[in-house]
Amino acid sequence: MALLEVNNLEVSFGLRQGAVKALRNVSFTVERGERVGIVGESGAGKSVAAFSILNLISRPGEITDGEILFEGQNLATLSDKQMRSIRGNRIAMIFQDPMMTLNPVLTLGQQMVECLQAHRKISTADARAIAIEKLRQVQIPSPETRIDQYPHELSGGMRQRIIIAIALLLDPVLIIADEPTTALDVTIQAEIMELLLNLCDSNNVGLILITHDLGVVSQITQKAIVMYAGRIIEQGPTKEIINDAQHPYTQGLINALPQQTVPGQRLNQIPGSMPSLQAIPSGCAFNPRCDFVMDECKTRLPEFTRSGGCSVACHMVRAMKQNPETVQPVDSSEEVK
Amino acid sequence: MNAAQPILQIKDLYKRFNISGDFLDQLKFEGGKIVRKQEHVHAINGVSFDVMPGEALCVVGESGCGKSTVARTVMGLLKPSGGSIHYKGDRIDSLSDRALLPYRQKMQMIFQNPYASLNPRKTINQTLEEPVRFHNPQMSNTEVADKVKEVMFDVGIDPSWGVRFPHEFSGGQRQRISIARALTLDPEFVVADEPISALDVSIQAQVLNLMMKAQEEHNLTYLFITHDLSVVEHFGTRVAVMYLGTLCELAPTKTLFATPKHPYTQALLSAIPRLEDNAPSHIRLQGEVPTPVNLPSGCVFHGRCPHANERCKVEIPELIACDDGSKVACHGIEEGRL
Amino acid sequence: MSSDVLAPAAAPSRWQRFKDSQLVHSFSRDKLAMVSFTIFVLYLLAALLAPLIAPYNPYDPSAIDIMDSEIPPAWQEEADERFALGTDAQGRDMLSTMLYGTRISLMIGICAVMLQMFLGVMIGLTAGYFGGRIDSFLMRLADIQLSFSTMMVAIVVLAVFQAAFGAELYADLAIFMLILVIGIAEWPQYARTVRASVLAEKHKEYVDAARVMGFKSSRIMWRHILPNTLSPILVISTVQVANAIISEASLSFLGLGMPVSQPSLGSLISSGFEYIFSGSWWITVIPGIVLVVLVLVMNLLGDWLRDVLNPKLYKG
Numbered sequence: 004m005a006l007l008e009v010n011n012l013e014v015s016f017g018l019r020q021g022a023v024k025a026l027r028n029v030s031f032t033v034e035r036g037e038r039v040g041i042v043g044e045s046g047a048g049k050s051v052a053a054f055s056i057l058n059l060i061s062r063p064g065e066i067t068d069g070e071i072l073f074e075g076q077n078l079a080t081l082s083d084k085q086m087r088s089i090r091g092n093r094i095a096m097i098f099q100d101p102m103m104t105l106n107p108v109l110t111l112g113q114q115m116v117e118c119l120q121a122h123r124k125i126s127t128a129d130a131r132a133i134a135i136e137k138l139r140q141v142q143i144p145s146p147e148t149r150i151d152q153y154p155h156e157l158s159g160g161m162r163q164r165i166i167i168a169i170a171l172l173l174d175p176v177l178i179i180a181d182e183p184t185t186a187l188d189v190t191i192q193a194e195i196m197e198l199l200l201n202l203c204d205s206n207n208v209g210l211i212l213i214t215h216d217l218g219v220v221s222q223i224t225q226k227a228i229v230m231y232a233g234r235i236i237e238q239g240p241t242k243e244i245i246n247d248a249q250h251p252y253t254q255g256l257i258n259a260l261p262q263q264t265v266p267g268q269r270l271n272q273i274p275g276s277m278p279s280l281q282a283i284p285s286g287c288a289f290n291p292r293c294d295f296v297m298d299e300c301k302t303r304l305p306e307f308t309r310s311g312g313c314s315v316a317c318h319m320v321r322a323m324k325q326n327p328e329t330v331q332p333v334d335s336s337e338e339v340k
Numbered sequence: 341m342n343a344a345q346p347i348l349q350i351k352d353l354y355k356r357f358n359i360s361g362d363f364l365d366q367l368k369f370e371g372g373k374i375v376r377k378q379e380h381v382h383a384i385n386g387v388s389f390d391v392m393p394g395e396a397l398c399v400v401g402e403s404g405c406g407k408s409t410v411a412r413t414v415m416g417l418l419k420p421s422g423g424s425i426h427y428k429g430d431r432i433d434s435l436s437d438r439a440l441l442p443y444r445q446k447m448q449m450i451f452q453n454p455y456a457s458l459n460p461r462k463t464i465n466q467t468l469e470e471p472v473r474f475h476n477p478q479m480s481n482t483e484v485a486d487k488v489k490e491v492m493f494d495v496g497i498d499p500s501w502g503v504r505f506p507h508e509f510s511g512g513q514r515q516r517i518s519i520a521r522a523l524t525l526d527p528e529f530v531v532a533d534e535p536i537s538a539l540d541v542s543i544q545a546q547v548l549n550l551m552m553k554a555q556e557e558h559n560l561t562y563l564f565i566t567h568d569l570s571v572v573e574h575f576g577t578r579v580a581v582m583y584l585g586t587l588c589e590l591a592p593t594k595t596l597f598a599t600p601k602h603p604y605t606q607a608l609l610s611a612i613p614r615l616e617d618n619a620p621s622h623i624r625l626q627g628e629v630p631t632p633v634n635l636p637s638g639c640v641f642h643g644r645c646p647h648a649n650e651r652c653k654v655e656i657p658e659l660i661a662c663d664d665g666s667k668v669a670c671h672g673i674e675e676g677r678l
Numbered sequence: 679m680s681s682d683v684l685a686p687a688a689a690p691s692r693w694q695r696f697k698d699s700q701l702v703h704s705f706s707r708d709k710l711a712m713v714s715f716t717i718f719v720l721y722l723l724a725a726l727l728a729p730l731i732a733p734y735n736p737y738d739p740s741a742i743d744i745m746d747s748e749i750p751p752a753w754q755e756e757a758d759e760r761f762a763l764g765t766d767a768q769g770r771d772m773l774s775t776m777l778y779g780t781r782i783s784l785m786i787g788i789c790a791v792m793l794q795m796f797l798g799v800m801i802g803l804t805a806g807y808f809g810g811r812i813d814s815f816l817m818r819l820a821d822i823q824l825s826f827s828t829m830m831v832a833i834v835v836l837a838v839f840q841a842a843f844g845a846e847l848y849a850d851l852a853i854f855m856l857i858l859v860i861g862i863a864e865w866p867q868y869a870r871t872v873r874a875s876v877l878a879e880k881h882k883e884y885v886d887a888a889r890v891m892g893f894k895s896s897r898i899m900w901r902h903i904l905p906n907t908l909s910p911i912l913v914i915s916t917v918q919v920a921n922a923i924i925s926e927a928s929l930s931f932l933g934l935g936m937p938v939s940q941p942s943l944g945s946l947i948s949s950g951f952e953y954i955f956s957g958s959w960w961i962t963v964i965p966g967i968v969l970v971v972l973v974l975v976m977n978l979l980g981d982w983l984r985d986v987l988n989p990k991l992y993k994g
Contacts (some may be wrong), residue, residue, distance in 0.1 A: 043541035044541060044542060044543075045511075045540055069361065154490070158628045158629070160628055161628065162407060188402035188403055188404065188629075189402065189567065189569070189608060189611045189612065190607055190608060190611045190622070190625055191402075191628070192611065192613075193610075193611035193613070193622040194622075194624065196613075197622075199475045215541060217541070217611060217615060218570075218612070218613025218614055219613045221613070221614075221615045222613050222614075245615050255542060256541055256542060257615070259541055259542050259544070259545035260541070260545075260570065260615070261545075261548070261570045261571050261573060261574035262573065262574075262614065262615070263615075264574060266573055266575075266593065266594075267574070268546040268572050269549045269553075270549050270574070271545065272542065272545040272546045272547055272549050273542040273545070273546075274546075276510045276512050276513070276540075276542075276543060277540070326669065337490055341933070362814075381871075412886075415890050416889075417886055417889055417890065436892070437892070437895075440892065441892045444890065444891060444892035445892075448890065449890045451883040451886065451887060451888070452883070453883055455885050456882040456883045456884060457882075457883035457884050457886075458884055458887075459884040459905075459906070460884075460904055460906065461905040462905075470875075470891070470893075471891040474891065474892070474893060475891075475892070515854055518887075521887065525891075605843075
């Protein structure tokens with residue numbers, strides 16, 4: 004049984020213009036100890052997906068369909084109280100901004116001890132010992148003195164380490180990290196990512212990494228999920244997706260990176276921008292920006308096609324699989340006005 | 341004009357910000373006496389470089405290294421605390437607002453945050469027309485409108501959208517409008533302060549392409565501020581690496597990426613997440629970036645440098661020219677031990 | 679590059695834009711705001727059209743008969759059908775007097791707030807934009823002004839004026855004096871609000887962009903920053919008009935406001951106070967209700983505006 008199995012998840016936001024579906028038909032699994040990356044641009048729904056796993060979607064958003072099976076239990080139907088025993092305990096979350104999670108008026112020790120005692124019957128001294136041990140694991144120098152400091156006394160990279168230590172405090176089996184290093188500098192980012200990778204690996208913890216950075220995904224994760232306009236468009240082993248992406252959007256994302264082009268040449272841009280959730284084009288949501296668009300793409304939603312280890316939602320890929328000769332890519336310069 | 345004359349020269353630039361507050365806040369009680377204490381953020385500490393016509397000089401560094409302060413000082417948004425800035429040989433850092441006006445037309449700026457850099461209460465046409473009218477009072481309404489239309493078409497925004505307000509556009513479109521605003525005055529020199537860091541990957545490529553196109557068509561010179569080294573490799577003619585307000589290394593892009601010399605540059609380059617390698621293999625730096633309030637003595641990088649020795653802790657390294665055209669500020673390179 | 683020129687679309691007209699705005703949407707869903715707004719508009723109309731709709735002219739001494747004094751409202755016994763809401767102690771028709779009184783109250787309130795706004799915006803904008811010593815000086819000035827309560831300043835100034843120039847001249851100039859005193863006493867409210875928004879706006883990049891263009895400080899202040907500080911100004915304006923009306927009413931009640939010959943709502947309440955125990959309660963109570971309702975709807979409108987225009991409340 005998979006550690007986490009998300010089936011057909013649908014999340015809607017009731018806005019004044021009517022309900023907007025932020026997530027549609029999202030299904031994926033995370034195995035024990037597996038590292039999964041969810042990639043997408045802003046507005047793709049990747050953060051909504053992560054938040055909905057922990058039932059952290061706030062009004063006017065709600066889960067309108069689908070199930071989230073975590074160790075066989077459907078999280079979508081749990082009460083707040085039942086959810087609290089899972090959140091932070093079995094599944095931990097790491098946010099983009101460390102100051103969002105750390106209370107500025109409590110010392111690190113107070114926060115960590117409180118967190119431990121909320122979930123376990125444990126003496127303060129024991130809790131403190133565990134906290135120090137976790138701080139040591141995330142390579143905080145001299146954890147015995149650091150534990151009595153306040154969050155503002157620490158640098159950004161140090162705070163993100165503390166967040167990871169707090170996430171590990173109750174020995175979770177799954178960590179959800181929402182853009183954990185976006186606010187940090189490159190050199191610090193590399194260190195935090197390495198730390199996260201090693202800790203998940205050595206403790207056999209599953210990781211869902213939400214990011215827009217394909218480089219980070221390729222270094223950290225084993226499986227990648229690419230999202231566009233609230234749907235998964237491609238998922239499969241990270242290596243396959245990075246080296247041999249099937250969906251035109253994934254290809255476009257990878258090719259748009261400056262390192263994929265000879266310096267000085269124009270970058271391979273994807274024309275246009277992601278549609279807003281209120282105005283998603285019919286058929287395949289990517290069709291107005293796609294170089295390979297066919298008539299079918301404008302009318303019918305593509306279903307998933309297996310291609311190697313990946314599954315891809317694209318009419319073109321399906322047609323190629325069925326009959327490789329018939330499909331000719333359209334010349335992009337003529338197609339888009 | 342001499343072709344080899346730099347378009348912009350920065351000499352020994354210093355910028356300090358006083359963070360000690362009012363006079364009353366500065367008074368501290370120490371050792372039984374009341375003393376007046378002033379604290380400064382040392383944002384730029386003796387930075388010198390030239391920008392040559394037609395090139396794209398990229399300034400890279402991590403947050404707090406003073407790269408944005410350099411951009412803002414060059415544009416006259418901040419007054420330098422020391423040193424000088426010359427534009428085509430004329431000193432511009434000490435000019436009054438009025439005397440700066442002719443230079444304002446030639447030097448323009450593109451900002452980081454596309455959501456804050458356009459006035460939310462003005463339509464796109466108003467935003468784009470205002471600078472044209474202001475600098476060319478003799479132009480008729482139709483001439484102004486034609487100029488704006490031309491620039492909007494250049495950056496890929498349909499001119500009929502000019503009557504709309506900024507909030508009706510996406511981030512990438514707004515950044516195009518920002519670029520259009522900079523181009524309305526036909527500048528020669530454009531300072532771009534992290535123009536793509538707030539944008540999505542696919543949009544970053546569009547905006548970078550647009551900037552390269554504008555460079556070719558309008559013969560622009562760029563001073564490009566960024567933290568993203570992969571963009572630099574693609575876009576820059578030369579690269580200046582900054583750390584804690586000082587210049588570590590200044591080199592042609594190819595040279596820098598092929599043979600980074602300064603230990604900090606090496607660490608920075610190794611930290612870029614790349615698609616090819618599957619495991620992170622970066623050079624680990626000790627500790628964290630010190631605050632620019634209390635600068636370390638000697639080389640500002642010595643506390644984190646794996647090769648630092650006693651000399652690095654006391655003596656500030658000079659920028660030294662190497663054979664391959666790069667300039668490095670490092671005692672280790674100078675002594676030949678690195 | 680022409681390939682990614684945006685597709686043209688018809689631009690919405692100003693009216694369409696207004697109709698689709700958050701303001702109108704929220705208004706159409708908020709019953710309280712709609713009712714308040716309707717009542718406020720009725721007040722405004724009544725004030726504007728008072729000379730046309732009032733059955734009598736309370737300022738015309740020849741139309742007043744002292745024999746008609748203290749006639750109760752129409753639903754009471756001994757009522758006179760000529761006077762729907764009864765008459766006051768001098769025999770003036772209460773309805774007409776109140777219509778004129780509302781007119782005076784609203785005029786003083788709105789004019790005083792305009793004066794406050796003018797002073798406050800000028801001072802706040804200057805202080806916020808230039809900062810440094812100018813800012814410190816102007817804001818300390820505001821602190822000093824605020825440390826005297828509005829009423830205290832007004833009472834002292836008006837009492838001195840009345841004593842120095844006599845009640846005759848005072849009666850002629852009362853309306854201007856009230857506007858001036860209330861206007862000057864409350865400017866720091868505006869100055870502080872405007873300064874706070876200017877400080878927030880000043881660091882946004884569009885201001886830097888305007889500076890890079892070489893625009894003069896005055897142009898940046900008035901054309902770029904000021905339009906972006908209008909929402910908080912609008913919010914405090916509604917509340918400030920209500921406050922100014924109350925201040926005027928209080929001063930009139932204390933005999934330092936409008937003279938009895940040209941009564942505002944406050945002086946009407948005050949003039950009826952002596953008769954309240956002799957049974958003529960309507961002279962005080964009816965204008966009192968009118969005043970309370972006016973102030974209440976203005977405060978409700980102000981609250982609603984604050985909710986709508988404060989993005990933190992509706993987006994967070």
